[in-house]
Amino acid sequence: MSLNRFMHPRNIYRTPPDFKELAVTYPEFRRHVKQELSGKISLDFQDPAALRALSKTLLHKDFDLEVDLPSDRLIPALPQRLNYILWVEDLLEIVKEDSASDVLEGVDIGTGASCIIPLIACRKNKWKFVATEVDAESISLAQKNVDNNGLKDSIQIIQTESGCVLKEVVEEVGKNFDFCFCNPPFFRDQWEANPEGKSRTPNRPPPISANSASDVEKVTEGGEVEFVRKMIQDSLALGTQVRVYTTMLGKKKSLKIIKNELRKQKVEQFTTTEFCQGRTMRWGVAWTFMKGVDIKKAPTMKHEKPKPPLIYIIPNELKETEYSLSEILSKIKGLMEELKITYQVTHEGKHSVHISLHANENTWSHQRRKKRKLIHKQKLANSKEEKIQHITNAPISEHSKQETLGSSSLLTAGNNQDSGEIKTKSKTEEYTKKICEKDNDSYTVEDSKNLFSKDLNGCKTHMEKEETSYDIPEDQLFTKDKHSFQSSSDVNSVALENTSDSKREEESNFLSQQAAKKQKMESTSSEATDSSGKEGEISTKRPRVGGLDVPGSYLLNCDLQLKKEGNMIILKLLCKDGASGREPMHQVLQFIKNRLK
Incomplete structure (x- = not known):
């Protein structure tokens, strides 16, 4: 090699000298070369006289030096x-x-x-x-x-x-x-x-x-x-x-x-x-x-030995794909398009296919996690929409009346304040007592709507306000019971809204500090995970120098080979020069294994 x-x-001399050009220009060198049937000019490196002629010719051509090289030196x-x-x-x-x-x-x-x-x-x-x-x-x-x-x-x-x-x-x-x-x-x-x-x-x-x-x-x-x-x-x-x-x-x-x-x-x-x-x-x-x-x-010149290829013997019992070279090739092309990996078929024969792959960004890691997050996000959005619709339009049951009463009492507490303490008695307690004294049989849904419409509207206003101010996660807005608010952050937010200015500022600072700490911890965890290459995604961008892409420094840069040997079809991934590592190859191969079944 x-x-x-x-x-x-x-x-x-990174580019080898042109022997044909040297032979035309230097007659002494021409005596030691031979022309093959293909027209290529070759030199016998086992012949000391030929080597001596080559060195003398290059010294003259490239450095203007006349050097005598004796045969015994x-x-x-x-x-x-x-x-x-x-x-x-x-x-x-x-x-x-x-x-x-x-x-x-x-x-x-x-x-x-x-x-x-x-x-x-x-x-x-x-x-x-x-x-x-x-x-x-x-x-x-x-x-x-x-x-x-x-x-x-x-x-x-x-x-x-x-x-x-x-x-x-x-x-x-x-x-x-x-x-x-x-x-x-x-x-x-x-x-x-x-x-x-x-x-x-x-x-x-x-x-x-x-x-x-x-x-x-x-x-x-x-x-x-x-x-x-x-x-x-x-x-x-x-x-x-x-x-x-x-x-x-x-x-x-x-x-x-x-x-x-x-x-x-x-x-x-x-x-x-x-x-x-x-x-x-x-x-x-x-x-x-x-x-x-x-x-x-000081710059150093280092070479790396070629790494062995990653090999995968494709199972001969595929559920959705026929076990043939052409069908598997078609399936792999579809997977590469799904991952937005650039590919080019460099050789396609009866028993083997070579494909060149490269990508600048990681699109193949944590596919299952990404799908779960997408489904979870959609469910949360649908759930939020259903719950808001239910609260604003649906009649209130006997069970939820009592829970709503308790939540409303908490949400409206603290409207009045004396010496820095939140008063526990409020208008809510008065009509709560009135409701409790009523006979259950005489209590109607219409009464519920009349008594609590004002407070429900207030709850909704507070909730929207707190969502905007403190960005409360969606899963804390509602409990498993569709009709009651039970998030401690909601209660604390409303209480904070009604406390004194000094106390509100103190608690606001505390919440800001906690949010900053959480964000820092998440960022540190993400960085540590990324460097390990296990949980987080590995570096996802192509290296750049001076604002320009570095040639050959793709995140993924490899050859994929499919070869039919007997009754087996073997997949190989070979790392190219300039690739940033074998980890992307391992991850892409695992993705293919998971999908090629």
């Missing part, structure tokens, strides 16, 4: 080295100083015969370098490449002793540096360097490209881990004499060891990244002792 899409965003991978240089550019933006010179200077530890990093960085960024190397022959070849490109004023090559990493070089030159590069030999011995050695697991495929590196470029005492440990010790002694220290590692297991070593040495400011290109990955580590900077803010 190609890792090119995980390259640094500024890497020009390492052929540098340009996309990888460019990834490294671009990452160091980002790091220098984090640790830059206002007093720093416009021309940045750095050290390249182990520059190799090609001197590739200093050559590209000098040509691209006008940086200056001190390049170190142990092997005398590699130094001679590197110096030749520097001279041929007119960069001897920008690149100084120094031969160092075995075991010397950085400290001696900085002390010898006698100046501070802005950065350092390091690409140490990966292996500790020839056995480990051998592709058949212990460094390669049996199930790992062989390298896709040839390796012409010499022993001195592949092997060092203790391997890359020991080399970088020495570099860390040198950095502790040098401190801020180098603003940012960086190294590239060839093995993932080395990354964890080096990070633990930095923590052990109390190096607080360090960060890591991945260098992805083609089918090869390397790892970068950087640290600094500069004060007042956060090196972890």
